Amino acid sequence: MLDINELQSGYGETQVLFDVSLQVKPGRVHAILGRNGAGKSTTLKTVMGLLKAKSGAVEFDGEQISGRQPFKVADMGIAYVPETRDIFPSLTVLENLELTQRRFQHRGGDNGWTLEKIYEAFPRLKERAGNYGDELSGGEQQMLTIARALLMNPKLLILDEPTEGLAPIIVKQIHKQLSVLKQQGLTILLVEQNFGFATSLADDVSIIGKGQVVWRGSANEIREDKATQHQWLGV
Amino acid sequence: MDISFWILQLLNALQLSMLLFLLSVGLTVIFGLMHFVNLAHGALYALGAYIAASVAASMGYWAGVLVAPFAVAVLGLILYQFLIKRMRSSGPMAQVLVTFGLIFALLDITRLIWGDLALALDVPELLAGRVSIGGIEYPVYRFFVMAVGLVALVVLHLMLTKTQLGAMIRAGVDNDKMAACLGINVERLFFLVFCVGCALAGLAGAVAAPLLSVVPEMGVDILIPTLIVIVIGGLGSLKGAIVGSLIYGFVQTFGAVFAPQLASVMIYVLLALVLVMRPSGLFPAKGG
Numbered sequence: 001m002l003d004i005n006e007l008q009s010g011y012g013e014t015q016v017l018f019d020v021s022l023q024v025k026p027g028r029v030h031a032i033l034g035r036n037g038a039g040k041s042t043t044l045k046t047v048m049g050l051l052k053a054k055s056g057a058v059e060f061d062g063e064q065i066s067g068r069q070p071f072k073v074a075d076m077g078i079a080y081v082p083e084t085r086d087i088f089p090s091l092t093v094l095e096n097l098e099l100t101q102r103r104f105q106h107r108g109g110d111n112g113w114t115l116e117k118i119y120e121a122f123p124r125l126k127e128r129a130g131n132y133g134d135e136l137s138g139g140e141q142q143m144l145t146i147a148r149a150l151l152m153n154p155k156l157l158i159l160d161e162p163t164e165g166l167a168p169i170i171v172k173q174i175h176k177q178l179s180v181l182k183q184q185g186l187t188i189l190l191v192e193q194n195f196g197f198a199t200s201l202a203d204d205v206s207i208i209g210k211g212q213v214v215w216r217g218s219a220n221e222i223r224e225d226k227a228t229q230h231q232w233l234g235v
Numbered sequence: 236m237d238i239s240f241w242i243l244q245l246l247n248a249l250q251l252s253m254l255l256f257l258l259s260v261g262l263t264v265i266f267g268l269m270h271f272v273n274l275a276h277g278a279l280y281a282l283g284a285y286i287a288a289s290v291a292a293s294m295g296y297w298a299g300v301l302v303a304p305f306a307v308a309v310l311g312l313i314l315y316q317f318l319i320k321r322m323r324s325s326g327p328m329a330q331v332l333v334t335f336g337l338i339f340a341l342l343d344i345t346r347l348i349w350g351d352l353a354l355a356l357d358v359p360e361l362l363a364g365r366v367s368i369g370g371i372e373y374p375v376y377r378f379f380v381m382a383v384g385l386v387a388l389v390v391l392h393l394m395l396t397k398t399q400l401g402a403m404i405r406a407g408v409d410n411d412k413m414a415a416c417l418g419i420n421v422e423r424l425f426f427l428v429f430c431v432g433c434a435l436a437g438l439a440g441a442v443a444a445p446l447l448s449v450v451p452e453m454g455v456d457i458l459i460p461t462l463i464v465i466v467i468g469g470l471g472s473l474k475g476a477i478v479g480s481l482i483y484g485f486v487q488t489f490g491a492v493f494a495p496q497l498a499s500v501m502i503y504v505l506l507a508l509v510l511v512m513r514p515s516g517l518f519p520a521k522g523g
């Protein structure tokens with residue numbers, strides 16, 4: 001579904017990605033692991049079109065998307081939950097949700113995400129509907145970014161460290177939500193530092209080290225492979 | 236100095252504030268959304284006044300006031316497509332220099348078309364005359380200027396807070412990259428907001444025209460007050476634009492009454508104070 005081929009990218013003159021290739025297959029959860037600064041977020045930003053690739057290709061659903069502007073990438077059916085969450089502070093929770101709900105409702109068909117379903121899955125958001133984005137706790141913000149992304153009724157959901165800095169109980173809730181999404185057959189690309197969280201959700205795993213994919217395999221394989229964990233993740 | 240004197244000053248202050256609001260609101264929202272300072276905003280105001288005066292000369296005041304905002308918006312559209320769009324990725328210094336240069340280009344174009352002599356625009360019959368209020372006679376037309384500002388404030392407020400388009404604009408001001416990742420064509424929003432901002436500058440010029448003599452330099456004269464308003468009010472927000480305009484209008488008007496010799500520096504002292512205490516202004520947009 002998402003094919004990243006020999007991607008090179010970075011910030012201005014500084015090259016961060018030297019050779020990133022990975023395939024996210026339809027209906028599967030693919031985790032990208034790696035140490036701080038390895039280039040995981042940079043990979044996602046380049047896929048979204050927030051950064052311009054120096055070379056290489058990104059294909060989505062058989063179409064070339066590298067070089068496209070972020071709004072066009074999003075429009076193709078990719079929803080992105082950034083590590084900075086990026087809730088809009090001047091919008092209420094409801095307005096944050098409606099921003100995607102109103103424009104992407106039709107994509108979902110009969111089984112698509114609606115406001116009601118979102119409130120069912122994240123009851124806290126209903127209670128906070130009238131609050132502004134900057135009045136939310138970290139956990140509420142994270143639920144809101146995920147909810148906002150789901151309301152795009154995407155084909156692919158990209159999450160960048162959704163558990164970072166959150167209390168264990170909230171991490172658990174998010175884990176449960178993502179498992180449900182996985183069961184429903186949503187394709188997910190997940191970047192995580194939390195090894196247990198990532199490998200319990202993922203089918204496939206790619207490890208990025210120093211801007212390259214240094215290991216690829218299944219979640220079960222990496223759980224057993226202590227040497228690789230030690231070398232590339234410092235677990 | 237009796238009560239009627241103060242009422243007069245109050246009305247003058249309000250009228251100046253509303254005019255400044257029409258100018259500053261476009262500039263501040265354009266800045267909030269695009270991080271782009273259009274120093275030629277004042278020149279568009281002057282063009283609005285000229286266009287209104289010319290059209291009014293043959294077709295009457297109301298035609299002038301209606302045509303001016305549209306004509307200035309079209310000019311904004313041309314500027315955007317040929318100049319500003321290409322400069323979006325260049326740094327602030329280049330943008331300041333280019334729009335600063337644009338002031339002089341537009342100034343010369345104005346002189347070429349209309350010459351150096353001042354034009355006048357008469358108040359329409361409907362708005363001629365005075366009303367008596369609190370023992371003074373105040374021109375109806377000045378009330379009209381206040382009403383135009385107030386209507387613009389209310390309409391813009393409703394548009395920004397109650398509509399989906401308004402939510403998209405606020406999202407874009409907060410964080411344009413994230414807005415784009417949610418499928419919003421932020422560039423197209425910029426374009427729309429830019430044209431509306433230009434239309435408001437044109438409208439401000441048109442309604443201000445009967446209050447002053449229409450000269451090429453009027454756009455340069457209004458630029459500094461407009462910039463002071465948005466710096467005091469805080470960049471990117473409607474609230475900042477209206478509060479900044481009211482502060483400027485009142486300090487300017489009442490400053491001239493209480494301390495005529497200090498009037499011209501008072502607003503700068505206030506500006507400095509605001510910048511020391513709240514560097515991003517009183518009510519800046521939340522995102523950053």
Ligand SMILES: Nc1ncnc2c1ncn2[C@@H]1O[C@H](COP(=O)(O)OP(=O)(O)OP(=O)(O)O)[C@@H](O)[C@H]1O
Pocket residue numbers: 011014016034035036037038039040041042043083193
């Ligand atoms: N905006 C930026 N400008 C310049 N360099 C950057 C920028 N953002 C990140 N980098 C650099 O790029 C490299 C990769 O960063 P990236 O954010 O992709 O890492 P990551 O794998 O997501 O790490 P983390 O787990 O800490 O989020 C780092 O060396 C970082 O310093």
Ligand SMILES: [Mg+2]
Pocket residue numbers: 040041042083160161
């Ligand atoms: Mg990261």
